[in-house]
Amino acid sequence: MKKLLVLLLLTVFLSGCGKIELNNATIPLAFGLDSQKDEILVTTQLANLSMPKKAQAMNTSQFKVITTRGKTVAEASRNFNLNISAVPLWSQTQIAVLGENLSRQDITPIVDFLVRNRYVRKNDLIMVSHQASPEEILSVKPYLEPYTAIALKNILKIQEGQVGIYPPISANEFIQKLSTPGVEPVLPMVGLKKIGDSHQVELSGMAVFKKNRMTGQLNELESRGYFLMRPEIYYGGLFPVFWDKGEKQWLTIEINSSKAEVIPQIQQQQLLMKIKIKADGTFYDQGGSGNLFTREMFRQVEKACEKEIARQLSMCIQKAQLVNSDFLGWGQIVARTEPEFWKSAGPQWDNIFPTVPYELDISFKIRRSYETDKTFVFR
């Protein structure tokens, strides 16, 4: 009994985390990291909850964006309390925005914070600002959501299934790729789009990293190529295909499932990457009036799709080789399947990667069409 009592008292007095009453807490929904000269800038989007109900209903901003400076990320984020009278619950952040400035220079000063700080949620979606600072991005009042952070998170997640261009990448995945040899991270980029007087956020391209800094940028088509080549589960998306046989028109094809396989082949000490993509999809709609969804025609439609996919893939691979950043993870695949070869090639992978030849093997099947009726014909 005495032992039990001692144990209980110990748990009372030695228990770690303190109590934070919600009354004096504030909820940061996103944080942005940027650098200016030799200082780190931490931008935080705080949910503004102290507003009366009526003001919330009106179209006024429901969040505050605060930027603080410091020599380190931790210091900058603590400096927050020099002008905010509540404890931030960092565990509630949804997204992290890295400044383009910082990313292009050097992300080393913030990596430790991302990796080891216990307040950083490892499933935060992480992105890079495009031609704007994180503060500008987070200050945007989104169309529907009250908070930019949640809007951005939802935009990323929903476009993955609806459009299928940019994969959402978590802090965890980013860190993992930074620390693994033979693979480099890419991050979706978010920029500003001017609409009238105000700005809106918009996903635009992807940032390609190499070691500790951003070295290049993927455009939309290259991003599509990357999206298809990832080993992760494919969520779907649409892509337009130009149809140049007979009546020229644009077709929309929806991809239902896609499986990418990258097989390294070594012939006479020469590495060849074979990329096999097996995808099937839906004939979604067409810009012309002739019936293309027939037994004779859809083989040719499939061919056109394969051609389009191949174009996207090679654009992506060429970009990767151009900026010499192996974000496709080829090095990792070679290391896994051809360990003998990797032993000699690994140390000089930077020199080998830009010139590795590749071969595309794409098979695309149209399985069905969700069209409700026959092709529309003008009379």
Added chain:
Amino acid sequence: MRYLNNKTGTAASDSSAELINMPVSASLQENLDRLSVLLESCSDAVIREFSFGEPYRKGLIVFFDGLVDKKQIESNLLKPLLLELNMLNNEALQLQSNTNIISHVQEHILSLADLKELQTLQEVCHHITSGDTVFLIDGCSTGLAAGTRSWQGRPVQTPENEVMVFGPKEGLSETLRFNTAILRRRLKSTRFKIDSLVLGRISKTDVAVCYIEGIAPPDLVKEVKARLEKIDIDAILDTGYLAELIADYKWTIFTQTEHTEKPDRICGQLLEGKVCLMVDGSPMALVLPISFPEYLISPEDYYIHFIPASLFRMLRFIAFTLALTLPSLYVALISYHHEMIPTSLLLTITATRQGVPFPAFMEALLLEATFEMLREAGLRLPRAVGPAVSIVGALIIGDAAVRAGLVSTPMVVVVAFTGIASFVSPSYNAGIIIRIVRFLFLFSAALLGFLGIIITFILLLLRMASLSSFGLPYMSPIAPFNLQQMGDILVRRPWFKSVKRPFLDGMENVTRQKRPADNGR
């Protein structure tokens, strides 16, 4: 008062204490004198003297007014003696001096169904206080007790505290004899035993120990009776007295007996080998032994189809857990573990908590205490005022407090939900346990968050697992685990599958169905 009670008795009480142990005297005058001393200042006692028969005999009847059926005394006792005996002129019936007059009167004259011979004044007093009429004859040292008990009792009513949709609607009432009759009507077997004891020095309360011979473990019955016999108290006014006096573990809030006023529930329990105690003057019967999981079983489960019954039962277990821990979980979450709350929910909660002057724990404590007060007030208030309290409770506490910013809305929702969930438990005893333990959880959550809740939960389980009710482990069949019986705890076993009774240690006959029905699919 205690000082006065402990003083040695006065002369009068001394003599009445002596008198009561005396045998019935052959002299009627002597008996009369003694009775007048014993019944001194008992304004409801009636002594009527008369003479009857040929040659005349003196006799008297004594009874307490209000406890007897006067019509029965008049027509079955006085009329045969005073009128019919003289009118019949039958030689054989006349009183002979040499015959045993008491047995003669019993056998030939009185037309009462229930007659009993008495030897001592103690017996006389016991019978008249119980509502019998005692008939004494001059020259006989034996008295006759005539069963003339009759009083105004509450008729059989629907139990108010155990409301059910299906199943019998009868409830026990205050008169022990009616209650045993209600049970006997359901178990028409001589194996259904009702042992009777008298407890209480002053109250002389009849206590019935009911069980089914051949099902109830004989050791259990013996143990119950032994514990009852050890009781030496001035009065037993309700079964609640017994529950405390005979419990295995007395210093705990975990009651080890079940109160019920539903005869069908009692019978169900008796058929599972339990023992039931009933006390004259109380509509509550005591069922024992009981294990904690059984508190969450409603008798209605056995009257409706087993699939919905099982689902309702699971719902009840969930509601029980929620009623126990919801306020503490909420307090722990919003004071310690913010990262576990989805952001949108946290935003809503935080928005409502802006400007609330109390910490979450104080808020929860105040609201819970208010709820308990409202509940207690609702119990005590007269019917006519009851709705007023609910309106005040709902409006003032719920709405005004939120508007004034004294409490936050989610907390009101949590407390109200907890209140509803705690009413789900079919047993009032379990409800009491939930209400008390909930505060314990609340304190530990405020102190240590989830860690505190888990520590309290472990201590609670340890305590519960260490208890027993008449030798039945309190947490059985969960601990010690018994798969066969678990089949009727979390879910309700279908009747065609309950071939065996839940096994009690020492039970003799565990077979419920000898030939389970095998028709149908």
